[in-house]
Amino acid sequence: xxxxxxxxxxxxxxxxxxxxxxxxxxxxxxxxxxxxxxxxxxxxxxxxxxxxxxxxxxxxxxxxxxxxxxxxxxxxxxxxxxxxxxxxxxxxxxxxxxxxxxxxxxxxxxxxxxxxxxxxxxxxxxxxxxxxxxxxxxxxxxxxxxxxxxxxxxxxxxxxxxxxxxxxxxxxxxxxxxxxxxxxxxxxxxxxxxxxxxxxxxxxxxxxxxxxxxxxxxxxxxxxxxxxxxxxxxxxxxxxxxxxxxxxxxxxxxxxxxxxxxxxxxxxxxxxxxxxxxxxxxxxxxxxxxxxxxxxxxxxxxxxxxxxxxxxxxxxxxxxxxxxxxxxxxxxxxxxxxxxxxxxxxxxxxxxxxxxxxxxxxxxxxxxxxxxxxxxxxxxxxxxxxxxxxxxxxxxxxxxxxxxxxxxxxxxxxxxxxxxxxxxxxxxxxxxxxxxxxxxxxxxxxxxxxxxxxxxxxxxxxx
Numbered sequence: 001x002x003x004x005x006x007x008x009x010x011x012x013x014x015x016x017x018x019x020x021x022x023x024x025x026x027x028x029x030x031x032x033x034x035x036x037x038x039x040x041x042x043x044x045x046x047x048x049x050x051x052x053x054x055x056x057x058x059x060x061x062x063x064x065x066x067x068x069x070x071x072x073x074x075x076x077x078x079x080x081x082x083x084x085x086x087x088x089x090x091x092x093x094x095x096x097x098x099x100x101x102x103x104x105x106x107x108x109x110x111x112x113x114x115x116x117x118x119x120x121x122x123x124x125x126x127x128x129x130x131x132x133x134x135x136x137x138x139x140x141x142x143x144x145x146x147x148x149x150x151x152x153x154x155x156x157x158x159x160x161x162x163x164x165x166x167x168x169x170x171x172x173x174x175x176x177x178x179x180x181x182x183x184x185x186x187x188x189x190x191x192x193x194x195x196x197x198x199x200x201x202x203x204x205x206x207x208x209x210x211x212x213x214x215x216x217x218x219x220x221x222x223x224x225x226x227x228x229x230x231x232x233x234x235x236x237x238x239x240x241x242x243x244x245x246x247x248x249x250x251x252x253x254x255x256x257x258x259x260x261x262x263x264x265x266x267x268x269x270x271x272x273x274x275x276x277x278x279x280x281x282x283x284x285x286x287x288x289x290x291x292x293x294x295x296x297x298x299x300x301x302x303x304x305x306x307x308x309x310x311x312x313x314x315x316x317x318x319x320x321x322x323x324x325x326x327x328x329x330x331x332x333x334x335x336x337x338x339x340x341x342x343x344x345x346x347x348x349x350x351x352x353x354x355x356x357x358x359x360x361x362x363x364x365x366x367x368x369x370x371x372x373x374x375x376x377x378x379x380x381x382x383x384x385x386x387x388x389x390x391x392x393x394x395x396x397x398x399x400x401x402x403x404x405x406x407x408x409x410x411x412x413x414x415x416x417x418x419x420x421x422x423x424x425x426x427x428x429x430x431x432x433x434x435x436x437x438x439x440x441x442x443x444x445x446x447x448x449x450x451x452x453x454x455x456x457x458x459x460x461x462x463x
Contacts, residue, residue, distance in 0.1 A: 013096070014228070015151035015283035017196040018235045019260030019276075025236070026252035028414070029189030032174045032245050033181035035236035037193035042229025044400030045197055048367055049225060051374035051394025053218035058381070064301050065366045072373025079307050080437030081369055082298070087433045088362025089295040090329075092198065093129075093288045094336055095355035097122045098347040100284040107281070119341040123334065125288060130330035133292045147286040151279045152231070154264070154272070159238035161267045167241035174245040175237055187407035191415070194404050195360045196232055199290060200224050239263060292329055299325030307440055349417055354426055357416035361408050365430060368405055371398035 025034035052068060059071045066085055070078020101118035109115050163171075174180050200221070242263050243251050252259055260280070265273035300322030303312030312324050340351055371394055378390040408415070413423040 013199070013283050013287035014148070014231060014235075015155060015260075015276075015280055016096075016099075016287060017232060018155055019280055020257070021192050021196045022232070022236050022239060023252040023256035023259040025189050025192040026239070026249050027256055028185060029192055030181060030184040030186045031249045032172075032240060033177070033183055034189050034193070035175045035233045035240065036181050037186075037189045038196065038229050038232040038236060040190065041193040041197055041404075042225050044194075044397060044404065045200060045225045045229075045367075046222065047393045047397035048371055048401060049218070049221045049397075050389055051378075051397060052370060053221065054389045055374050055377055056217065058377075064298055065370045067301070067305075068370045068377075069366075069373045070305075072375075072377040073369070076438055076441045077369070077373075078437075079441045080434035081366060082302050082305075082307055083433040083437040083440075084362060084430055085298055085366055086295070086302075087429055088359055088366065089291060089298055090332060090336070091355040091358040091362065093291040093295070093329075093333060095352050095359060096284050096287040096291070097125060097333065097337065098340070098351035098355065100125060100281060100288065102347040102352075103281055103284070107277070117341065118347045119337050122337045125285065126330060126333045126337065129285075129289050129292045130326065130333075132289060133296055133326040133329070147279075147282045151283045151286075154276055154279050155231075155235050158264055158267060158272070158276075159235055162238050162242045162263075165267070168244040168247065170241075172240055172245040175240055185411075188411050188414070190404060191360070191407050191411055193232075194364065194408075195356070197225070197228060198359055198363050199287070199294075200228060242267065292326070292333075295329045296322045296325035299328050306444065307437075353415070353417040357412060357423070358426055358429065360415065361405070361412065361427065362430065364401060364405050364408060368398070368401045371401055 022034070025037065026032070030037065055068055055072070059067070061067070064082075064085060066078045066082035069081040098118070101120075101122035104121040105116060105118045239259065240248050242248075251262075255262060261273050261276055264276040268276075299308065299312045300315070302308040303310055303314070303325070312322075312328060314324050315322060340347075345351055374394045375391065375398065378394075381390075409427070412427060413420045416423050416426060
């Protein structure tokens with residue numbers, strides 16, 4: 001269970017969220033009340049996870065989201081969800097890769113090194129991540145555990161020092177005030193908060209590698225969601241105390257990208273700020289590695305489900321890893337980075353914003369469809385023991401996710417940093433991916449029909 005929890009929490013990239021998402025929540029979200037949005041998001045995701053965990057105990061070979069959607073809503077819906085998932089989990093590491101590539105370029109230049117294109121660092125990162133992802137999850141888990149402990153540790157030390165000295169103006173109750181929580185752009189704040197949890201759903205994908213999945217996966221999910229939510233909320237509140245309730249929003253607006261490093265420099269000195277910057281880079285690497293493993297296992301599951309070529313469903317004889325899925329993910333990332341380089345797009349303003357927006361909406365959409373599938377599945381099951389576990393909690397989770405999806409679409413132009421035309425053109429990738437799933441199922445059904453109509457060799461001889 002520890003390996004799965006580490007993989008999931010690392011995918012959420014805690015230091016990246018504290019240093020990147022949190023300042024945006026303060027500056028363009030609901031201001032001082034933003035820390036509570038992390039707790040609201042965690043509550044929605046726990047309610048969602050309850051229904052999914054109950055369904056997992058009743059269906060054969062539960063795992064990725066498309067599995068639940070297929071059992072609840074049918075084969076076509078499942079295949080469409082699978083294609084949506086592939087798009088989502090290809091976009092996630094690309095967003096992190098563009099950011100880590102540009103950050104490495106700037107860091108090397110700052111240290112007096114050569115100014116090498118950002119995409120070169122991306123290609124090197126993809127190669128290293130591919131080598132780790134090709135092997136068993138335990139190797140990736142050990143790497144992620146070290147990086148995760150380090151990045152959580154620096155934030156814990158920072159927040160601890162801030163609380164110990166009382167920050168800029170002492171402790172403040174402002175973030176807990178209903179007026180502050182509902183101030184500003186509450187919808188934008190909730191959208192950014194949910195973005196911080198992207199990756200928690202990986203617990204379902206690693207089910208086949210758990211020793212006791214019926215117990216391990218639900219526990220890992222609840223532990224991951226609650227620990228992530230509490231960590232983010234406490235860290236965000238620490239930022240409020242560090243700068244003061246009256247100044248945190250202005251500081252976030254003035255320098256959102258530098259809020260974490262500036263805070264660390266003020267309370268832990270120059271050495272602390274340097275460590276924070278280094279761990280920020282390692283946090284991004286951990287994010288890429290975790291999403292690589294998730295996507296590889298999606299390819300593996302789809303290969304075993306006859307949605308994609310069966311070869312993708314094979315397992316390495318020595319590493320017991322989905323090696324073909326890992327290789328496929330590595331090649332696709334390499335191709336995408338080369339295309340971005342050829343198009344000469346900006347790694348932050350364009351690649352990071354576009355891919356991050358696609359990832360956020362894609363994950364929420366998949367959870368929304370899964371919630372519907374859970375409710376439909378249990379509506380047909382008369383042997384369910386608890387209405388709370390199979391109907392009420394999943395229903396509340398569905399309402400929360402529907403609200404989140406609406407808010408994301410409404411604020412999507414801001415999320416991707418472009419015009420409404422660009423924003424909704426990017427969102428069009430999801431109905432396109434769903435259509436591919438419909439075509440795959442239709443062609444597979446046609447192929448099976450033709451095969452069933454073919455005369456056997458014995459029948460042909462007899463004729």
